[in-house]
Amino acid sequence: MTGSMSSDRLWRAVQDRAGRIGRFLWSGWAGLAGLALFGALWQAGFEAYGEFILPAPLATLDAARGLLADGAARAVLWLTVLRALAGFAACAVIGTAAGVAAGYSPATLRLARPVLTVLLGVPPIAWIVLAMLWFGSSAATVAATIVVSTLPVVFSGAVEGVVTRDRGLDQMAEVFGAGPVRRAFLAGRQIAAHLLPALVLALGSSFKVAVMAELLANAGGVGGALARSRAMLDVAGALAWVCLAVAALIVVEYLLIRPVQAELERWRVAAAPWGVKR
Template identity: 65%
Template sequence: MMPIADRAGRAGRFLWSAWAGLAGLSVFAATWQLGHEAYGSFILPSPAETLASLAALLRDEANWALVGATAGRALLGFSVAAGIGTLVGVLAGYHPAVMRLTRPQVTLLLGVPPIAWIVLLMIWFGNGAGTVVATAAIACLPIVFIGAAEGVATRDRGLDDMARAAGVGPFTRLFRVALRQMLHALFPALVMALGTAFKAAVMAELLANAGGVGEALAVARANLDVAAALAWILLAVAALIGVEYGLLQPLRAEFETWREAARPWGVKR
């Protein structure tokens, strides 16, 4: 019963902390309204107009399929990048030679803009979903690698020595000591990579006419329908927030329960 109570308590505190996020969104909506009053509906529709357009989009089941397609492609690219980037990052964190070999390649990947990868992937693989997934994966890979490598490289080696002196095997030290310390750098990198995956996926869909939210944005642009474009953007952001707070943040809370134990009683986030 105690683990269930602990999880329920963490979930309750997480939901209660959403008030701060709602306050920030209210400030953003107020600024948006000011921009609408200054420039008019043709340049910047009001939040109410955008929400009305969003409600109209949600009434069509086909639009749900478009959002699901974009989210699925972004998640697939993110998953590939998370797996490869974490594995290579852990190896690089343990072995300086691997770090020296991979760092220039990571810098190269970071230096190439995603739109350039989209053009190359369209030439290589055509305008299908593979181009969208590959673009998302390539855009995420360096971010995950850096988070994993820095997390392992900056670990407390004294804990490794203490575990080794206690007779703990290498794999147990890896999973119970080193990787737990790596998470403080890896999870922020994963959150950033997830957002990058969604942005890259929408951009690839728009340029490659590969369906999803990106193609819907292209149609809204052709029709000069700014309210519809903003509504599609809100749908993409809502899908991103749903994945982050429905998947990544619960995983982070589950793997970093030691932070709750180490926090003094009564200290708030």
């Protein structure tokens, strides 16, 4: 009897997991529709302004396909992706730890708010110039610029998650005998509701800042390739590099963050009225 009940629970868990994976994959059609609309607008711009101003989408995709077929170009793209991920990882760890600590300490939060205002007020290009003076044209310049530029976003998301959590849930869990680890896990799920959108924004900013820092610091990568395309007036090549960088960002986001977000925010689906689709 016990074995039958265990197999039933396992089967229901497998069905639930398969259903959530199917819903996650099916939701990609909306994203594809948005990309198709963007492509249509791009094609309209090409027909209105000509190839020199805005090359056709198919020509740009052909150029991007040619770059992916080139091993040296793939190495350039991979270099930028690694730099962006390194800066994002450092930002995520430092920003989350500092934000959670500040959220639980009102005095620390009051001290940190002016620092956040200063960091947000300095544009990323200024940090790039300072990082070039400190580290030269190296990967450290790119990583430092990413961390300083995106840290306030992750910090604010972690703080907001801690401050707005439902303290009654923690008290209820304690009444029902939940230990510190279980209560910390419950609080973590509430914090993630604000932290994960901040991480998505920080990831996108990491790729943008990485390319910009590489371009201005002449540090290679996609930014260096864009500088060469600009010097050669190769608009199609420049757009191809931009498309590859954006594609890499989408792949990383939907492999790294979105599955975790979907897993931790199952309560949003459970709390929605029956038949409501987002």
